[in-house]
Amino acid sequence: xxxxLTLSPEPITEVPPAISxxxxxxxxxxxxxxxxxxxxxxxxxxxxxxETMARHQFELIFTAIENQWPVESIRLVxxxxxxxxxxxxxxxxxxAPHRAEAFAACQFLxxxxxxxxxxxxxxxxxGHAVRVHGRAQxxxxxxxxxxGNDPSPSRRAK
Amino acid sequence: xxxxxxFWSYFRDFTECNETSLExxxxxxxxxxxxxxxxxxxxxxxxxxxxxxxxxVDYQTDDFVLSDGDEISLFPPVQGG
Numbered sequence: 001x002x003x004x005l006t007l008s009p010e011p012i013t014e015v016p017p018a019i020s021x022x023x024x025x026x027x028x029x030x031x032x033x034x035x036x037x038x039x040x041x042x043x044x045x046x047x048x049x050x051e052t053m054a055r056h057q058f059e060l061i062f063t064a065i066e067n068q069w070p071v072e073s074i075r076l077v078x079x080x081x082x083x084x085x086x087x088x089x090x091x092x093x094x095x096a097p098h099r100a101e102a103f104a105a106c107q108f109l110x111x112x113x114x115x116x117x118x119x120x121x122x123x124x125x126x127g128h129a130v131r132v133h134g135r136a137q138x139x140x141x142x143x144x145x146x147x148g149n150d151p152s153p154s155r156r157a158k
Numbered sequence: 159x160x161x162x163x164x165f166w167s168y169f170r171d172f173t174e175c176n177e178t179s180l181e182x183x184x185x186x187x188x189x190x191x192x193x194x195x196x197x198x199x200x201x202x203x204x205x206x207x208x209x210x211x212x213x214x215v216d217y218q219t220d221d222f223v224l225s226d227g228d229e230i231s232l233f234p235p236v237q238g239g
Binding site: 031047048049050052053054056057078089090110113114115116117118119120121122 | 164166167168210212214215216217231233234236237238239
């Protein structure tokens with residue numbers, strides 16, 4: 001583990017200047033592309049989004065957070081297209097009165113995003129994108145197809 | 159009635175197209191449509207139980223009744239972050 005500790009009288013410039021007086025916590029999370037995928041070295045991850053639906057699903061998550069925690073603001077950037085190893089693919093900033101709700105909201109946001117926001121990735125190895133298998137266990141139960149009792153296959157639906 | 163089905167991520171590899179149009183009967187459900195699409199594109203059946211389904215920008219379950227002109231998205235588990 002690397003650590004960096006600074007004790008300084010200078011302002012901490014990373015704190016957003018627009019924060020209001022009642023806010024005491026700013027949580028910032030960066031998701032960074034790892035150098036391996038499924039145990040193999042990669043050069044980058046290519047992200048594809050269904051952008052219209054992704055925006056809508058993010059808005060639903062933001063609303064759920066607003067209804068649960070006294071969060072003042074959320075800023076989120078998710079990269080699309082190719083993101084090189086060691087670059088951030090995701091940045092989330094949550095501002096709230098206290099650290100507990102800021103961390104909780106940030107965790108909730110990312111967990112919900114990984115379950116519901118239509119963004120997919122392909123590992124890029126030496127210029128060739130390859131499919132990264134989705135993890136079925138991430139699929140929320142309410143969105144899974146019901147088991148059995150499927151209608152007989154037909155080119156023309158019911 | 160006619161609906162449009164869009165494919166995302168590696169589902170496009172399975173179907174070799176971005177979207178298709180299907181005629182469905184009045185009262186057809188999203189589950190009915192999924193079955194019809196899997197018959198047309200058998201490789202999608204490999205992901206039958208983990209396929210996510212949306213009508214417009216909202217997820218829907220298999221009992222959702224479709225309407226004329228609906229745009230359906232079929233895709234694998236999402237992977238953002």
